[in-house]
Amino acid sequence: MTEKTLNLAAIDIGSNAARLLIKSLSEEKDGIHFSKLLFLRIPLRLGMDVFSSGKISDEKKSHFVHTMQAFAHLMKAYNVQCYKACATSAMREAKNNREVLELARQKSKLKIELISGEEESRIIYENHLNLLQLKGHFLFVDVGGGSTEIALMMDGIKIANASYNVGAIRLLKENADGEELKKMEKELREITQECSNLTIIGSGGNIGKIYRIVSKSRKDDDIIPIETLGGFSSLTRLRFVV
Numbered sequence: 001m002t003e004k005t006l007n008l009a010a011i012d013i014g015s016n017a018a019r020l021l022i023k024s025l026s027e028e029k030d031g032i033h034f035s036k037l038l039f040l041r042i043p044l045r046l047g048m049d050v051f052s053s054g055k056i057s058d059e060k061k062s063h064f065v066h067t068m069q070a071f072a073h074l075m076k077a078y079n080v081q082c083y084k085a086c087a088t089s090a091m092r093e094a095k096n097n098r099e100v101l102e103l104a105r106q107k108s109k110l111k112i113e114l115i116s117g118e119e120e121s122r123i124i125y126e127n128h129l130n131l132l133q134l135k136g137h138f139l140f141v142d143v144g145g146g147s148t149e150i151a152l153m154m155d156g157i158k159i160a161n162a163s164y165n166v167g168a169i170r171l172l173k174e175n176a177d178g179e180e181l182k183k184m185e186k187e188l189r190e191i192t193q194e195c196s197n198l199t200i201i202g203s204g205g206n207i208g209k210i211y212r213i214v215s216k217s218r219k220d221d222d223i224i225p226i227e228t229l230g231g232f233s234s235l236t237r238l239r240f241v242v
Helices: 046-053 058-077 087-092 096-107 117-126 128-134 168-172 178-192 206-216
Strands: 005-013 018-028 033-042 080-086 137-143 147-152 157-164 196-202 224-225 234-241
Touching: 005 058, 018 058, 033 058, 046 058, 046 087, 046 168, 058 096, 080 087, 087 096, 087 117, 117 147, 117 157, 128 157, 137 206, 147 178, 157 178, 196 206
Parallel strands: 005 080, 137 196, 196 234
Antiparallel strands: 005 018, 018 033, 137 147, 147 157, 224 234
């Protein structure tokens, strides 16, 4: 019999889409359990504006505000008692981000945090804390629309984490910084050179798409040899989290 139940929500405002996840946390005699109540993705494409003009257009600003209002109504409908809302790469770089976030706050009453790339990397890493008990070398990689976050863990200890302004929308718009790409490659080689049998934990919509394409020709559920995709010789296998 359930003793306590708490409904929680998370809002992720990325460069490509905004996502709302609502889960129910229940404390029962055999421990704490989570169950998903709702997951909703709205393709706002904020990065298409920001990475071209440096700001969020009036049209996308209106779409964003309406989306936040819809999320707020859904959270009320699901009786959410606690939530966290974060905006990442595109909103970080938008010249008019304060104006956009303030309007969204006024209309939806939601408090939205504008987080740094380093904080984004930390949150992604902590989402995989179940791997802390595992022996081995793991590289967490989350490829978003505007940035890529990485965290390296060796035998349960976090060794490094970083955020790079390299993402799918920047690459599609052909305005990714060449120096940033070189920096990311150089630093990844440096932090992984002592690793053996490194497993990459990939997450994000872009990683998920690669997984669905490549896995069609494979029997494995979630592990793919790195040579299938090309990459660093020191990396041996890629595990997808989708």
